[in-house]
């Protein structure tokens with residue numbers, strides 16, 4: 001009896017675990033290891049194994065010469081040149097701003113959807129996910145046209161600015177365009193978890209709060225907002241983390257100064273072909289995100305304990 | 310002047326009238342109950358008092374002030390909701406402190422008042438628990454403490470005990486009465502449980518289809534229901550079809566269809582030939598194998614036991630009169646070991662005092 005239960009558990013969770021092991025855990029380990037190696041002569045990694053024409057392979061690395069194959073130099077390069085840390089900070093700033101704008105825009109929208117009649121609700125949710133039906137790159141290209149100097153949007157904006165005697169602005173290839181693109185792409189990932197949370201709220205709690213003397217502002221900050229925090233955190237994670245690693249949007253919409261860490265990593269792997277340093281950048285990115293998550297959850301649990309006290 | 314005046318209030322949803330020309334006045338310190346079957350408009354009336362619904366017609370005047378343009382958060386009226394509506398992200402103490410925080414009272418005062426409220430409902434040791442860590446009865450007490458802590462002029466309770474089991478409900482009823490006496494706040498209590506209404510209230514308004522059918526103290530509501538609806542709704546009641554045949558100074562004679570003539574108390578506004586029903590509570594009817602027939606004030610009939618229902622403390626006997634009408638009677642099982650006095654098909658005699666019943670014209 002207990003045995004069969006055990007078997008079922010493994011049958012169900014086995015395949016996804018195996019999938020994660022093969023396509024996530026092992027590649028991560030390979031990457032972590034690559035961060036300590038030297039780049040190869042023609043890109044990639046310096047080989048540890050040599051393969052003869054006959055197909056026999058021999059290890060080049062051994063106990064005595066491992067220093068020629070493994071190094072901390074890639075990490076030192078990251079720490080020593082402040083360019084990289086600055087790029088990290090800028091990327092976090094972009095991702096953070098994107099998350100904030102998404103939150104501010106998505107919250108009222110999610111609230112509206114959650115409060116509307118059931119029939120309209122389904123339609124509105126459909127509209128939120130509708131953009132996913134067309135290709136991501138095509139949607140970003142569309143923004144290139146919208147923000148481009150010839151578009152109605154840009155020309156109208158500049159005409160309006162001219163009325164106030166302000167110089168015309170160029171929207172495309174700027175930090176502004178990058179933020180617009182990032183917000184546009186990630187907005188649904190903020191709306192959906194918020195909607196899922198707000199939809200479950202018990203409306204009588206708001207009645208109770210009002211009955212006990214809370215005005216609309218207080219009802220929001222004392223009841224709706226704290227109860228929606230799980231949805232907020234889910235949305236923040238779903239927007240912040242992908243936005244942080246994004247490279248296509250800065251590539252297409254950004255100027256020379258709006259590069260993000262994603263672009264740098266892509267550059268290391270595809271253009272400079274310096275895999276070890278690309279790996280270092282990836283690992284540092286992952287570690288920073290994990291650190292932030294740890295701080296957030298620690299702060300969260302501390303807050304809860306304080307509430308209980 | 311009464312604390313609360315409800316003047317000719319009407320509330321419609323579309324073309325459905327949920328509250329239909331209701332006028333009431335409630336005195337300060339009163340425990341007032343709105344009693345009625347499901348859908349009769351009790352909650353709607355209560356929500357108008359709290360300010361969540363606007364009357365389509367009429368006025369609500371609290372402390373001499375017209376409430377028409379006062380939003381719920383500005384009314385000195387608090388509600389205990391049927392599902393308690395406790396804030397799940399706040400502890401018991403934080404829940405109770407909520408209305409005080411909204412009034413922006415100083416921290417120290419809030420702390421003292423919360424402590425006192427916790428003591429009032431005997432929940433001192435639960436102050437730091439969250440609502441999901443409490444039992445139903447404890448949640449109920451938190452909801453009451455939260456609504457009472459800032460001493461509103463009026464406390465509205467919408468079927469607050471309906472989610473509790475019978476035993477706990479009885480205990481909470483006693484606590485509610487005690488608490489109301491202690492804090493002196495006026496309670497407007499909504500229930501569809503007539504027993505609860507009779508036990509708790511100073512006065513009861515019996516509602517049906519958006520209207521108040523009868524408003525009186527519990528004893529009067531129970532003993533002298535004004536019409537068939539109230540008689541039927543409150544407790545068990547026999548309604549015997551009858552016609553007025555003779556009217557005297559204080560008494561009158563009625564003919565109970567197919568059974569015979571009976572004497573009854575005179576009712577105003579009737580004449581010979583008026584049709585109606587004699588309402589008679591089961592416990593007011595005497596039952597015996599033979600009953601002495603020497604009391605001129607008593608009405609006598611013969612019948613046969615049709616059914617017995619043993620309820621523990623009492624047994625209900627359903628008696629079939631000569632014409633087939635069924636009358637419910639009740640005898641306490643006060644003799645030791647005695648569960649039943651009669652068996653099915655026993656021949657019995659019934660009697661009641663002329664003023665035990667009450668003639669209701671149709």
Ligand SMILES: Nc1ncnc2c1ncn2[C@@H]1O[C@H](COP(=O)(O)OP(=O)(O)OP(=O)(O)O)[C@@H](O)[C@H]1O
Pocket residue numbers: 322327345346347348349350351352353354501
């Ligand atoms: N918002 C609304 N829209 C339409 N009809 C409503 C609305 N609220 C209540 N009603 C109707 O008004 C009538 C009275 O409702 P109300 O909730 O006041 O009944 P109640 O006496 O509290 O009943 P219960 O004992 O079941 O709670 C019902 O028939 C109900 O369907």
Ligand SMILES: [Mg+2]
Pocket residue numbers: 351352353467
């Ligand atoms: Mg109701």
